[in-house]
Amino acid sequence: MKKMLLIGLTATLTATAGIASAQVKPFEAIEYRQGVFKAVKWHFGPLGDMVKGKTEFNVEEFSRRANLLAALSQMPGEAFLPGTYDKKTGALPNIETERAKFDEGMQNFQTATAELATAAKSGDMNSIRPAFMAAAKTCKACHDNFRD
Amino acid sequence: MKKMLLIGLTATLTATAGIASAQVKPFEAIEYRQGVFKAVKWHFGPLGDMVKGKTEFNVEEFSRRANLLAALSQMPGEAFLPGTYDKKTGALPNIETERAKFDEGMQNFQTATAELATAAKSGDMNSIRPAFMAAAKTCKACHDNFRD
Numbered sequence: 001m002k003k004m005l006l007i008g009l010t011a012t013l014t015a016t017a018g019i020a021s022a023q024v025k026p027f028e029a030i031e032y033r034q035g036v037f038k039a040v041k042w043h044f045g046p047l048g049d050m051v052k053g054k055t056e057f058n059v060e061e062f063s064r065r066a067n068l069l070a071a072l073s074q075m076p077g078e079a080f081l082p083g084t085y086d087k088k089t090g091a092l093p094n095i096e097t098e099r100a101k102f103d104e105g106m107q108n109f110q111t112a113t114a115e116l117a118t119a120a121k122s123g124d125m126n127s128i129r130p131a132f133m134a135a136a137k138t139c140k141a142c143h144d145n146f147r148d
Numbered sequence: 149m150k151k152m153l154l155i156g157l158t159a160t161l162t163a164t165a166g167i168a169s170a171q172v173k174p175f176e177a178i179e180y181r182q183g184v185f186k187a188v189k190w191h192f193g194p195l196g197d198m199v200k201g202k203t204e205f206n207v208e209e210f211s212r213r214a215n216l217l218a219a220l221s222q223m224p225g226e227a228f229l230p231g232t233y234d235k236k237t238g239a240l241p242n243i244e245t246e247r248a249k250f251d252e253g254m255q256n257f258q259t260a261t262a263e264l265a266t267a268a269k270s271g272d273m274n275s276i277r278p279a280f281m282a283a284a285k286t287c288k289a290c291h292d293n294f295r296d
Contacts, residue, residue, distance in 0.1 A: 024190075032190040035183025039223060042172075042180040071219035075187060 033079035181227035207271040
């Protein structure tokens with residue numbers, strides 16, 4: 001359905017991350033980054049449940065999900081491209097006009113989730129909890145600034 | 149829209165990977181795994197373009213995407229759960245009845261993409277090409293057996 005709604009966009013985009021290796025269509029970039037954020041949510045939720053004591057803390061499971069979250073944090077940035085901000089997405093066009101601030105926010109997300117993955121290895125909730133809260137703040141910062 | 153279509157499903161599921169740490173709804177599991185596969189496609193495409201010579205081979209960019217692909221391969225398995233196979237997804241219910249075969253297929257996908265990430269580091273297309281083809285075969289194997 002999303003594909004149908006967006007198929008009117010004919011512009012093609014060139015990925016900005018690293019070497020431009022393929023022409024991508026706007027709907028593909030939107031679907032990709034939305035898919036990545038679905039995966040972020042999938043892993044972030046159970047991590048939060050363990051931090052909050054809603055579910056039993058299990059260090060292996062926490063570490064597994066924290067590592068996957070850190071990998072996911074590397075992914076969405078490259079898909080915020082000119083031509084991919086319209087009413088079908090929550091992403092606001094000021095991502096382009098305030099690109100440095102947006103990129104800094106993405107970097108903060110990557111750093112915080114990497115630190116959470118490191119903290120997870122300790123198995124010490126006194127280290128994990130603040131690292132989790134710091135990671136959650138980096139989500140909120142971008143949502144507040146760049147999401148409808 | 150997908151959420152609306154699937155909201156009629158009221159069963160909740162417990163993630164099977166590692167410790168069951170959260171109850172998830174079928175549409176969440178479907179959205180998650182579909183999102184992950186969108187991300188797999190996003191990275192697999194440019195890798196294929198470089199292998200086939202459609203775009204210029206760049207070892208850093210190839211490695212970056214191969215590493216992300218290897219991380220993504222760790223993700224979808226946990227979201228193929230009872231109650232998540234219906235006509236809104238291409239996933240077939242024989243995933244449950246042939247679970248060992250499905251899990252083996254997922255393991256092959258993980259192994260092959262990890263080997264591709266290792267091959268990528270060499271920068272030698274003579275190592276990378278067969279590793280890429282082997283990874284592509286693991287996609288096809290599951291699609292042939294478990295996808296509508």
